[in-house]
Amino acid sequence: MTKANTSRFEVAPELINPRASEGAKRLMRYLCSIYGKRMLTGQQIGVVSTPEFDMIHRVTGKYPAVGGFDFMNYSPSRVERGAECRDTDLAIEWWNRGGIVTFCWHWNAPKDLIDLPPDRTWGSGFYTKATTFDVQRTMSDQGSEEYRLLIRDIDAISDQLKRLQDEGVPVLWRPLHEASGGWFWWGAKGPEPCIALWKLMYERMTHVHGLNNLIWVWNGQHKDWYPGDAYVDIIGEDIYPPPRITAPKRSGSARRSRIRMQGRSSP
Template sequence: MKEHLQGRLAVEPKLIHPAASDNAKRLMAYLCSIYGKRTLTGQQYGVVSTPEMDVIVRATGKYPAVGGFDFMNDSPSRVERGAVPTDTPLAIDWWRRGGIVTFCWHWNAPKDLIDEAPDNGWHRGFYTSATTFDIAGAMNDESSEDFALLMRDIDAIAIQLKILQSVGIPVLWRPLHEASGGWFWWGAKGPQPCVKLWRIMYDRLTNLHGLNNLIWVWNGQHRDWYPGDEYVDIIGEDIYPPERTYISSLERFRQALGYTTANKMIALSENGPLPDPDKMIGEGAPWLWNCTWYGGFVCVKGANGEWDVGEQYTEREMLIKYYGHPFTVTLDELPDLTAYPIEG
């Protein structure tokens, strides 16, 4: 065991929500049981089309264990402009196939969209460059219209999360991602308003809406943005190495260990090229799961109109190695997560 991991891989299967659902507890127990020993394969679904899973299984004979979804088109400012939400039913189908569900939310700003072509259209309203919405102003005045709109948006997503809860699905829930980068509006004004929004979101979804199926994955990527151990179940890092660069990203794993002295599991919550599992083992970066981003990161449409492995970021040989490696877990290897024993 690498020195920096001594004692850090033993994570108790205790969720921050004391009244978490049984299936959330089951999933957490399973994750804790494999952490440091194996890593879950994962793939983000495409927002418009979803050929990724079919491409992967044709190339490797395996499906990923984790399916990644996005509430992007459930954002009210997108719905009112004609966006059609798709991912809740896709996630239900994935769970019923035996998979693990993770959701992020490219949260379109609730107002003040610049809406100028070509780069700042309304559909890019989660980017700081595409909106003048001021999170700091909203967080500083809870009687303001801006604050009320943020709560409206959270309530809209709560409806979708309740649908997932109603059919027993535990969700690896990853909101307000990549905040410290500043490229999303929720991170544009520094740590304080974003941390406050995270805590408010936790309270609202948990206590107002009664959601008990969420495992909270914090993905702020800098310790100044960490909202506190009582608000975080799992830490995620999003890493996009150069094309065909299959590194373990050990330094980022170590960085994530440093966000807290508590033992929290660490996931590669987004990636471009896949990490080499041999390097993950050898260097001591045992990410809990990976979730390759969609589109060109994994597939490409050929001249015949058929989708195939896109080798710009990860070559076919590495894709096959990753999905066939004894360190990685694929869909067919997952236990029945509706019957997994609850520990503690």
Template sequence: MKDHLQGRLAVEPKLINPAASDNAKRLMAYLCSIYGTRTLTGQQYGVVSTPEMEVIRLATGKYPAVGGFDFMNDSPSRVERGSVPTDTPLAIDWWRRGGIVTFCWHWNAPKDLIDEAPDNGWHRGFYTTATTFDIAAAMNDESSEEYGLLMRDIDVIAVNLKRLQDEGIPVLWRPLHEASGGWFWWGAKGPEPCVKLWKTMYDRLTNLHGLNNLIWVWNGQHQDWYPGDEYVDIIGEDIYPPERTYVSNIDRFRQALGYTAANKLIALSENGPLPDPDKMAEEGAPWLWNCTWYGGFVCSQDADGQWGVGEQYTEREMLLKYYAHPYTLTRDELPDLTAYPL
């Protein structure tokens, strides 16, 4: 046992929502049971094309345990401009095939998009550089149009989350991600308005919309942005080492341990290159799951347009090692999460 992990891996399978659904409780119980001894393989679906899962299966013979999805194209300011939501049906299919579902939300600002080519088009409206939307002003005035639009957008996402709940699907829900970086509008004005929005979103989705299938994954990546133990089920870190750099990311794991004195599950909620599972075990960085980002992080297209393993970030050899390693779990190794003992 690494010194920094002494007593920190025993996490009680209790969710922050006292009315959590049975399947959410089952998933949490399973996650707590493997924490510190196994890591769930994971992969984000592409937003435009989605070859990632089949590329991994053809290369390794396995599907990842966790499928990553995004409500990006459900954002009303994108739908208004012609984007087509895709990920809710994909997630339903993934769950039916035995996988675990995690969702993030690249939330296009609800108004004040700069919409200037090439770098700040409307489709990049979640970036601070592509909008003048002011989260601080919005959260300071609940009678404002801006605040109302934030609530409208949350309500739209709630409809999708309700579809997932109706299917019995527990969701590892990771909104307002990477906030402390400041590159997304929800993090552009410092911790206070972002934390307020997190708490408001929790209250609205849980108490107004009755969404009890959510396991709340906080991914603020800095202690000042931590909303409190009563608002966080799981802590996530997003880490992008240089190309073909296979490390345990132990420093970031230790950082995540330091956000709270409470024992919380900690996941590698986004990654570029895969972490080396041998180093994770040796150095004491037992990430609960990883979720490799999509596109070039895992696959590439040849001259004929055929998809295959892309080795720019993770070489095939490491991909094969990761998916075959005794420390990692793939989709075929998951229990029936609709019947897991509570």
């Protein structure tokens, strides 16, 4: 029997945004203080409500520490087709109950949705198979309609993040997730345009919209897709075990001053 490796990186509670809010700093300090010592439970909510939280409480007597929310239905190409979303309101409620908030964004492509049932409809517009939107061409042409629509979409989500900032809610912000899998349009053309999109999003949200409540969580799955230490606070990874295999998975160590988190979500 070999001795388990118990070594871990020491992580500093430093954020990439020098103007990070005190709430974001406190949350990062807390995460760093428990790194390698404790594990936080989390739960991604359903589409319109949070029954999972209450169900977990009924079974265990405790609520999860982290509530996961999604800006998916705030995507303009979904809103213009009638989609509605309450996740920002639900996240504010969760924070006021003492929970930690994390958001992802299943970003419906800004345009060029295929709209073919059963699995290529506009409702699946974040999947590569459901859109012809080309992120590589878009990022190489800042004068194009496609680029303008990218900015429109980022601005729309920034409005929601600003609501959270106004309520004092720090956010573990996990955009452009699982890009290296290729099943989402933002990862369909390789790492270069995806990294460029990440940096565009960071610069616009931070310097144009003044969003200082964000802790930037990169979930790109492969090192070639990493935007760089100047653009990432926490490194995360999604794990998909084979069907009916429920053994716990163990994440690797942190990269330099970055925390490595482990999660599981559906593409």
